[in-house]
Amino acid sequence: MLLDGVNHVALISADVDRLGRFYAEVFDAEVGPTRPHGEHGEETMTVIRIGPHTELNVFVIPGNTEPDRQTPMWGRGRLDHLGLQAASPEAFTTIRQRLIDTGAADGVVNDFGSVRSMFFRDPDGLEGEVLVAQGS
Template sequence: MSDNRRNEQPNHAAIEAERGRLRERHLRPGGERPPSSARGLHHTALISGDVERTIRFYQDVLEFPLTELIENRDYPGSSHFFFDIGNRNLLAFFDFPGLDVGPYAEVLGGLHHVAISVEPERWTHLVDNLTKAGVEHVVHSGVSVYFRDPDGARVELIADPLGEMYGDEVL
């Protein structure tokens, strides 16, 4: 992408018009949508640069219990480990010892952030944990906190219930 294009301001009216066109064409009212073919998110897998550091962050700071630590079947010597994020959903990690996978980078088709719903009282407690641990974070709209994990992946803790976004139903 050229430097000129990066400095262009988006045409918000045109973007909203395109969203409207897409909603009109593809979004069906709740009662008219077919059921999903999926049962739910089994796990999301991220990459860890240091297994113990990742465990300390997710288990000790965010209070997501480690549930399993096994060898990655696809890469001998690599670990595959899981954290409970509620409702039988898992956040998983791989490490790739000996491979230079490089730092986190936002790319098309890549991860922007993982958003995890927590109870409002727990949300406040976890924001305090982030502060105490010295983790830079930004609170948005009083219900979301955004931060980066030890390897740079963006994480959001949101106090809204599953299926809601800032008080609006999205499911």
């Protein structure tokens, strides 16, 4: 395989500080500085490192209401949800408990044969899924 996971996902958020805290507290993510972005300097971009070569590029764009628009699955636009790979079964267990503790997930684990997963919803309402290989 030529790919080894996700490099980045670009998101629009209304509150990058809240989003950054969530990913730092649950996933031990590293939240970078917020910088001006775009032609007029009104929008900002913050990089949230969620893995050794994977990031969330979070944009805050004044007046953009897309972060408020959350509809049922497969109706949320091009980006429906994030699938995040847990580094190990132990990491999956830690993440699962943190998601439960923050109220972001009910803790239900799905068995898809080769992987186990659980779904969560981040503070912006974006659906996420954490996966780990079975027997790893």
